[in-house]
Amino acid sequence: MTALATVASQQRGNLNLMQQAQQSGLDGMLALAGALADNDVLPEQFRKNKANILVVMLAAQELGIGFTAAIQNFYIVNGRLSMSADMMISLAQNAGHLIRHEFEGEGNDIKATCILVRSEDRNRHAALEDQLTSESDKDRIAVLEKAIARLEHRVTWGFGEVKAARLTSADADANHNKYRRAMRRHRADAECIRMACPEVLGAYRYTPEELGAKVSEDGAPVDSVTVERADRPQKSSQKAAHREPAQAAPASAQRDSGTGAGLQGLDAQGLYDKASTAPTSKQLLEIAKYAEKAGLKGKVVNTGNGKRSLKAGLNALYDSLG
Template identity: 35%
Template sequence: MTVTTLPARTQAAPAPHYGGALSLSQMSPFEAWQFCESLAATPLLPDAYRKQPASVLWAMEYGRALGLDVVTTITTIHVIKGKPCQSADLMLGRARSAGHRVRIKAERTRCEVRIQRHDDLDDESVIEWTLDDAVTAGLCTLRDGRPYARDQKNQPQPWEKFPRAMLRARAIAEAVRMACPEVLHGAIYTPEELGAVVDQEGNPVDVVRADAPVMATATVVNSTPNPPQRDYLAEAVATSDAEQLAAIIDAARSNGAPEHYIGALADVRDAHQAEDVAAVRKLYDRLREANAGAEHLDRIAAIGATKPGARQQEEQSTGDEDQDDGPKPSAPTAPVADERVHAEAETALRLAASHANLPTLDADFQRVYGMPIEQAPALTLTAFRKQIEAATGGAQ
């Protein structure tokens, strides 16, 4: 009897899959970074991500957590002042994808959004936004019954040009937050709610670089509805003339700068008018107790570095720093005469900026401190370096 052994049936290799949206889950870390660098170079990208591969990578990772593909993430997730936010249409889509029933009734002067949860049909949330609500929120005024919103150049703003779209976006965002916040995954605001100037689709259009080094790897939208057209703070830091300082403050107030900005200008003026470094330190300590921003404290410190008695204070501060490696707030100090110390501080700063992928170091430093790196005190360079390292986790 002859036994014939048949060859074992081999499982056919799966056919390669072509097409489909890209996702980080399909890439190795190196491939993801290469992809982000390539994507950031295209002029088709939104301004907030163009030439910012680290920002693209962050957005893609955030989108992956939401289950979004790359294109949807880049076009609908925005970063405003370091906070992720979604377009109203993305919020609407995610609510419906989760099974919730959404009904929208939009008119020129009002918009009503109803959301009925899929897991509790008796739970229905109703949100209505009207032009009166927009006026109450300070988003526009009414003239002859129509919304009126202008910038400093007297150009119409979105609430004047697209009132129906603006009302719809506000109503959707508030309704989704109230009825089904779990679909938002932390991005609970739209760009317009965080102060961004947006177009009819709700996409930010007024994009500028952040002043603080913590935003070195991203671009953000200015959160001031009517931001100053001039950098009044840089002008104020650069001059100690009382008449010029008064003129700068008057110009900022006349051009609609917000009160907190005017207050910062007044602090700079007071620092210039202080007699010695001890007086500047009192101002510095008062601002720090009031939780003033690090950028503003560093401006005051830079002015204090020019005051009598500052050199002795820097030498003492340097000695204290050698004894304690813990973080210290920047304080008014004097320029160090030793060129070697300044050179070492500058080298360390530029190395930290390189590790943080911050190609605009000189321009950012000039904007924050009102002086070039070459003229700044060594301890000011060190303070700026520590801010950059803190923002990037000290990665080398």
């Protein structure tokens, strides 16, 4: 079952339980939240926390969705309630809006586009597309394509958008490097729905990642740590930075004959200096992978623009690549 199908199925369930609690007023909802708080099936941030559960209950009531769908697709990030991109799509589709996706390119060049046609425009949009398929006159085709485009809300996310949002990373294991298609689709979906039909989202218009959470491939927060930006210096004092000793890579990492070829024996500063001359993102990712294995990413280096951790410095270099 796909993620979207799962959300739709969850929405159809558990409404009766919520309705019974709502009929009893706030006391009934608090009692239900308390009973659910000991359930191991709940996401970790809601376990033993009936106040957070109550917030989700109220949000579910506001949006007219089931509790199970809400508790699995709502997340608290930096004191704000957010929802998954799949939940946003489900709410938009339930309101009758048409959503399609297009993908172009491969690898780091892949672009994900979300296309949304509002419910009141769907019949007209379908009629125009039918006309387009049977039309052979070039001028008429151009007119029809423009008419169709006026009814479509489009948002595309590619490398340029990822870079502008400072989500690029020299870490080969970063989700925006491992799951480019999914991560860019999530971003395009959230932005498109927020632009074209914000009323379906209520007050909950952002995904966890948009609020600063580090997320998994499906958009769920993996921990409470916010995304480290390449332009955000590490919080280490200048005095502490001066005390940071140079440290060469461990012998186990130096013996590695795969990733790290040509990097053996370099300390954190040496790795940064070598990365500064790396002409391609692939070479920079290789250096970052070796630094991770050598345990040097947290070491402070001189970047020429001040002292930063090696990880932050590598991210900044990666972000500067075209």
